[in-house]
Amino acid sequence: AQTVTQSQPEMSVQEAETVTLSCTYDTSESDYYLFWYKQPPSRQMILVIRQEAYKQQNATENRFSVNFQKAAKSFSLKISDSQLGDAAMYFCAYRSAYGGSQGNLIFGKGTKLSVKP
Amino acid sequence: DTEVTQTPKHLVMGMTNKKSLKCEQHMGHRAMYWYKQKAKKPPELMFVYSYEKLSINESVPSRFSPECPNSSLLNLHLHALQPEDSALYLCASHPTLGVRSYNEQFFGPGTRLTVL
Numbered sequence: 001a002q003t004v005t006q007s008q009p010e011m012s013v014q015e016a017e018t019v020t021l022s023c024t025y026d027t028s029e030s031d032y033y034l035f036w037y038k039q040p041p042s043r044q045m046i047l048v049i050r051q052e053a054y055k056q057q058n059a060t061e062n063r064f065s066v067n068f069q070k071a072a073k074s075f076s077l078k079i080s081d082s083q084l085g086d087a088a089m090y091f092c093a094y095r096s097a098y099g100g101s102q103g104n105l106i107f108g109k110g111t112k113l114s115v116k117p
Numbered sequence: 118d119t120e121v122t123q124t125p126k127h128l129v130m131g132m133t134n135k136k137s138l139k140c141e142q143h144m145g146h147r148a149m150y151w152y153k154q155k156a157k158k159p160p161e162l163m164f165v166y167s168y169e170k171l172s173i174n175e176s177v178p179s180r181f182s183p184e185c186p187n188s189s190l191l192n193l194h195l196h197a198l199q200p201e202d203s204a205l206y207l208c209a210s211h212p213t214l215g216v217r218s219y220n221e222q223f224f225g226p227g228t229r230l231t232v233l
Contacts, residue, residue, distance in 0.1 A: 045224035
């Protein structure tokens with residue numbers, strides 16, 4: 001069974017600075033996707049960034065980028081130029097590429113990010 | 118239209134009440150999900166529907182009864198709930214299952230349920 005581990009329950013960053021959230025996972029599959037979701041106090045789960053396991057190039061979306069280390073099974077999220085609106089709960093999630101019969105997302109426990117003005 | 122809508126946003130109910138949560142999407146997605154989320158925890162999968170058929174029931178108590186009347190609509194019927202069922206209930210959708218798909222699950226904003 002696949003597992004996702006986020007070892008940082010809480011993180012804090014100064015506005016305009018850079019922060020990195022950690023995520024490790026365990027799987028025996030070779031074809032899968034990894035996601036970072038953001039959940040602000042408004043509750044809506046929003047996709048931040050995704051990575052396909054077969055792509056060596058790290059995904060980037062504006063101020064958000066990942067460091068994907070497939071051999072180490074590590075998938076960290078870097079937020080550059082942090083903004084107050086980045087404050088939220090961040091969940092790392094895993095999904096098999098073919099989705100099986102469920103397409104289930106396997107979530108980590110989450111990291112609560114605070115941004116200080 | 119790239120969103121999942123959920124109604125109501127908030128619901129307070131007694132343990133003897135019967136209520137329903139509604140989820141709707143018009144993206145043509147064929148997989149829909151119900152999750153339960155407690156505060157500061159990740160979402161926990163409850164049910165998965167694939168092509169309007171129940172695909173997964175994660176050993177959810179029978180006081181929760183899902184229904185998928187059509188490909189755009191997902192309901193969760195609630196009856197005789199307990200206070201520990203108070204949580205945020207999230208609905209999500211995905212284009213399809215069983216084929217390789219790069220797409221993420223799209224989440225609704227959730228229904229905050231309080232059981233008194």
